[in-house]
Amino acid sequence: MSVVTAEGLSLTFPGDVQALKDVNLSVEAGEFVSFIGPSGCGKTTFLRVVADLEKPTGGEVRVTGLSPEEARMQRAYGYVFQQPGLLPWRTVEGNIRLPLALMGQDKHVMAERVASVLKMVELDGFGTKYPWQLSGGMQQRASIARALAFDAELLLMDEPFGALDEIVRDRLNDQLLDLWRTTQKTVLFVTHSIPEAVYLSTKIVVMSPRPGRVAKVINNPLPPDRPLEVRESTEFLAVAAEVRNTLREGMD
Amino acid sequence: MLAWLSRSVLPVATIVAAIIVIWYAAAIPMNSMRTYMMAPDDAEISFSELVSDTWSQKKPQLPLPHQIVREVKKQATFSWIWKEKRRGYKRSLIYHTWVTLSSTLLGFGLGLVLGVSLSLAIVYSRVMDLSVMPWVITSQTIPIIAIAPMIIVIMAPMGLTGLMPKGVISMYLSYFPIVIGMTKGLRSSDPILEDQMKTWSATAFQTFLLLRLPSALPYLFPAMKISLAAALVGAVVAELPSGARAGLGARLLVFSYRSETIPMWANLVSAAILAGLLVVSFGMLERALNRRLGFRTAGEVSS
């Protein structure tokens, strides 16, 4: 079943900025799709259209078979923004609990979930801190924890690890892979890092700018079970080279 | 302790001392007119005589701090409360301060309700945004002193006299900072957080309660402080045309007719003390609430 489909999707912002032009894409259930491309090529905009935060000016988008608005109303996706987006007057726990409370979740379930996602992003013990008491990277992890706790079938992540150091990033990549494998979630993941895209995805969407469009969709032949060492394998390097070349062509 | 003293007490004390010195010096020329008028034509007045006279007149142009303090001490009495015939209250500063305080608080409360309601209407309705804001601003260009008698005249036939019209006049000044601050505050919520709420398909009311209202508080609190001071000004002004006999403003008027400058200043000082107490106690409330809400307060560093 297709979780996200876009047909002839275009979006022109007021002031005649064409952020997306004729984007065709189909994401199947359980896929992990990375979006990569130069700054300003419309990656965030595409995710926002899927999330019903922007309305397309042309073409059609379906999310879990519904219109983006219907999907949003049914809380079909969790969204991790490019910036942490935590409420400053709530503790980390309070922030993670907020969407759960909006869903009318039971208190015990909430407490359990909060504890487990905090452990997952290695923030256990920081639940009672306020966002301003955390470093930028820790705030971003709290924001990821919140999206994980929300536990939707579709996860939209806009450069979630951009603000993190290499080591934490590797660990979180690993955990995200684990999570994806065990829960069979569908993930749309924006990144600027070629290794990250190749390591995580089943499919890599390379985008090119002005106007933003899909340059190439590259299928990743790596098996789902990926230890960190896979990055030295020849298959891995071959995919990475293909992504790099496509990106370079897109710039001309 | 010493550092604290030199940092917070010393600057204030220096300024106060300077003001007092200037005050006593200025009183000599300002009050000397009366000294010369009262003296026989051919009298020689030495400088020390001049000083001692200008600093101790009964109706000086410029009363001196010690005279004002003595007057406040004398008149700030509670005894009218338990005196049998309650005669003393007419002169008690405490009584008149209480009268003014009650219309200040009423005016502040009314202003808060009106201000918050208006800003909600402005933020949530485009029509109200376009139509109300210009009137709110226009309302403040009309002097309160012109509006006050009209409010009294309009409200009297409805049987509303005494406290109510004074509260309404005070509200006329106090609602304005609230509208401006609250409107700005409700619009200040982070767009990312707005989007975030949207992705959770929060209702408009949930977004208001969980995001907009908390985002508005840092704007509302300072607005409330200004509003509190404005409410006091409104309450004092409201007593002038209403024929009121009680309250700091009414007393100010009476004493100014009689050129009783010392009680006038005593009234002024009471009003200033009242304003200070109101703002300081509100500041304490604000800090407590901020801490309760987890807002970062000045001086705290991230750890």
Ligand SMILES: Nc1ncnc2c1ncn2[C@@H]1O[C@H](COP(=O)(O)OP(=O)(O)OP(=O)(O)O)[C@@H](O)[C@H]1O
């Ligand atoms: N609200 C908006 N109004 C007008 N133009 C916009 C708006 N949002 C984005 N754009 C424009 O649309 C284009 C795509 O922006 P988008 O944020 O999707 O880029 P991106 O691929 O996410 O870039 P980055 O990697 O830097 O995050 C840019 O040219 C940007 O200037």
Ligand SMILES: [Mg+2]
């Ligand atoms: Mg972006």
